[in-house]
Amino acid sequence: MRAELRDTAGALAKLLWREHIVYRDRVGHVVIRGEHVQRWISLAPTGGRDEVLIRAGRILDGGTTAPARSEAVVPLSAGTGALAAVCRRLLADAAADAAPSAPGRAR
Template sequence: MYAQLKETADELAGVLWREHTVYRERGGGVVIRGEHVGRWISLGPTGGRDQALLRAGRLLDGGTTAPARTEVVVDLTAGTAELAAVCRSLLAEVAAVAEPVPAGAGRARSAGRRRRPGRAARAARPGRPRKGRHTSLGSFFVLLCVAGVLGAWLYSLFGRPGY
């Protein structure tokens, strides 16, 4: 299966990008990296005969790969042109999701991501940017109360005359 995936990946890489790198991944699949476009495509085995799992994603700044944004099962007996068309549509979806958010838009969520259940969204504060962790006034009040209780307890033990 690896030989068939490698051969198909080499043909696809030549059709899709002038500059590319083809290598084997851990799971037995083949990855095509297009450094100049910041995208990657992976062909992996699915368990079915003459079928492959085609996944696409983007490359991060450090050269690492981001998780796959889109995936589809393809028939390897289809021609290279048909597979290239499927790859182009997946890459177009990845590019649409990976578009940078304009600076004035605030915190917009990307279309492909979902919020975790039970998690409240944080509201962005337009006033001041946070530069680090700050101890708030409420935290100081709690510390003051703890110190007062500790002081009262110590006074009750050692502060009374006669001991």
């Protein structure tokens, strides 16, 4: 499963961003970093055999990562295109959470 996650992450990274870094973190999750957009995506195995937990968040000033802003469990068999669509939705959620709210509007 770990090798499959690494391969899937590499394919997703190419669909999501032209510039990216793919690596394995300390706990074994595969992380895709898009420094130029200040966002990250991680893929982690779940208890399900064919499922992956996808999490998205921001990269803070100085290069550290903020906690995940959104996450979803998706079957790996859905295919790279479907996984990329989920990643884009999660990244959009993370971007919306990071955007400053307009004056006078409650969040």
